[in-house]
Amino acid sequence: MVVGRRAWQRLGRLGARGYSSIFILTERPLWRRWGTAFRKDAGLKNARALFVPSGEQSKSLAVVGRMAELLLAAHADRRSLLVAFGGGVVGDLGGFLASTYMRGIDLAQAPTTVVAQVDSAIGGKTGVNVGAMKNLVGTFYPPRLVVSDPIVLTSLRPRAFRSGLYEVVKHAFLAGGHLLQILEDQIESLTAKNAASLGPILVAAARVKVEVVKRDEKEARLRWVLNLGHTFGHALEEATDYRRFTHGEAVGWGLLAVLRLANRLGVLAKSEEARMAELVRRVGPLPTIADLSARRIVALLPQDKKSVGGRIHWVIPERVGKVRIMDNVPMKLAAEAFRDVQTGFAP
Template sequence: MENIILIGFMGTGKTIIGRKLADRLNWDFIDTDSEVERVTGKTIPQIFKQFGESRFRSEEKLVVRKLGKRKHLVVATGGGTVLDSENVACLRENGILICLTANLETILKRVKAGQSRPLLSGKEDLKQKIEELLSVRSQAYSAADINIDTSFDKPDQVVEKIIQNLQERKKMQAPVDIYLDLDKRSYHIYIGQGLISSVDCYLKELNLGKRVLLVSNPKVFGLFGELVEKKLSAAGYRVIPALAPDSEEAKSLDVAGKLYDLAYLNELDRQSVVIALGGGVVGDLAGFVAATYMRGVAFVQLPTTLLAQVDSSVGGKVAVNHPRGKNIIGAFYQPKLVLSDINLISTLDDRELRTGLAEVIKCAVIADREFFSWLVDHIGDLLDRRPEALTRAISTSCRIKAEVVQEDETESGRRAILNFGHTVGHTIEALSGYNLYRHGEAVAIGMAAESRLANELGILTKKDEERILGLIKKTGLPWELPGQLPIDQFMVSILKDKKVIDREYTFALPVRIGRAEVIKGIPEEVLRSIFCK
């Protein structure tokens, strides 16, 4: 499904509902009547008065043909648009038809209060004319895939009904299914729209226990927790909400201990499930608890941020922090399932969206030159949250990570390339007290600095370095190292990186766009010359 086409009689709310639906989906909205007026430079009543209805229908047909070639539109059609079978065929080619209906009294009330309508002008018996038009058009409206009555609901309620119908009838695009093959630890990563509404169905397929520890934070739980809890409870699961602080401080043994208490008091056993509903912090914490409670219980990821969907929810790294370092206490513990619902990304602020795009850029740089070029061309679509673009970016990033993890699950070799930008990024986070930069922002600065290092070492061309930096800038991410960097502390912190062996400076660096390698034994003076600039 590329477009949503709203058809129906005048006064059923196609325009106002269409605008709200488009806003909800982050799609463009087009009203065919308004488009005809824009193209002709005349109002609909003027066209009818000067040229007659036939001219209007001709102009309407031209508009429909143009719209049929576009994607991700919510289109509100005129009441008579679908009387032409060619219009119907054109609109249906890339879209689903949803007919909005209303009872006669509601339509009569709305058209009396609305704008001038040429087909009803001058009619003394307005009710009779509406009945006649409805009778003539009823067969044409029957072409709809879905019918929604708008008589008694507010526009926002109608929008919810439309989305629910689309999901239930599976008219939304089927989710992308990425299988991460790790023998007995294998699992599916599903990416698509509206997946969170089917969490109960996906969970049933795993044949796990009926007790669920739902780990989230107050903000995310306020947005999606009630829906998840309602769906699971209706399916027979006993859901125990467990809310952690909405900050990096949640990743601690103290908070994990409170979750252990909650799980034990509610009699969660080894067949129970821990679900992470949130971003990277929630996922790391919930995964760590799942890995260690009763020596391991099932773990499911419902990532709600772009960063979590493309990175932290995939690959099985779970951890909490230690006062002396980030992610020091952890394990490799794979989830049973990852459900990445791209509709949830609509709730993110622009800064958080860009934070996630940093990890997308990283994946392209280390493993897929073609994907990098696609990002350069489509970064605007991603910033506009276009569903098609988001699906491709998330699924490609997950495929790249899945391929690397399948080859090296426990980061003893090639998996270290996923740390491109992270050696410098983690150091910046630590030195700034984890409160100045978001993770993706620190990684973006790290990628810029480490690309410069790769060029200095002679393994990356200047052209590729500039292309990487150009994409980071185009995304609106920070790229410059903080001013007055305490270089001695910086160098000591880098030596504490988990890739370091025998105190040799070690980095995952790009050798060209689309390929990265782990480079060991980098001279300290080279690093100082780069990071002091």
């Protein structure tokens, strides 16, 4: 993985592998803004761009089929390279396409959102949605290379940029130490244009994911820790039909709720909860949750589909830098924790 200004240039080295052709999967507005710079830095003058519409709807088997047909028509073969240039949607879709087209062609990721740079482009999980089920069909398929240049983040809308910061905060809670420290020092001043402070933070946040994935490539227990804040988060997204919150914002609320839950469980000290909750709140304002029914949210908590009885594996923070997995959390406590956050409980 290469993170930093001009990271795209490292794609040039992949060229030495002698690909028969190179394709770039991306979105039209993104490509209009950054395509020329990307082609130039990456040295991909002859690569052909393939476009998918922006948005989660593109993560579908239908789009995979369409893209595979385009690849075939353009004579892509087993020795072709696919570069996914976009956010988590293009990355997950491109990864799935590359892993299945002619039983697998090489893949490189050039992530263009905060979420993608610190999370989704790392770890080799690919997938598309089927029906209402997110990521129902997918593969593990590590890319040859991940190149993240923070310059692309300057065109993100402020809300999208801030949404990614909740995932950065999540990684800081998992890691503790320096990453948490610099976020606590600088969270308000973090903008995409402030590259000097943002650069090291992105590197550190991406490294948290790399470390977790390295030790647990195929998602046994360790990788679960990355779901911190996501149990409540997913329920919130679902309860609002994926309309009210960005994913990161739902994770922001999810973090606040699970901190509350951890305290109610007697696992997380009050002072530690207060410290962590404050950082989440400092990222910025979140869309309201006041009108949501706690009972409904608890009913929507995602259960582990791979385990008998569909238990919920909670990632419960014990302190900064340490979480534990618990599958015996009383639903009543979960509902109470959510209600606390709804009513503005301050630890």
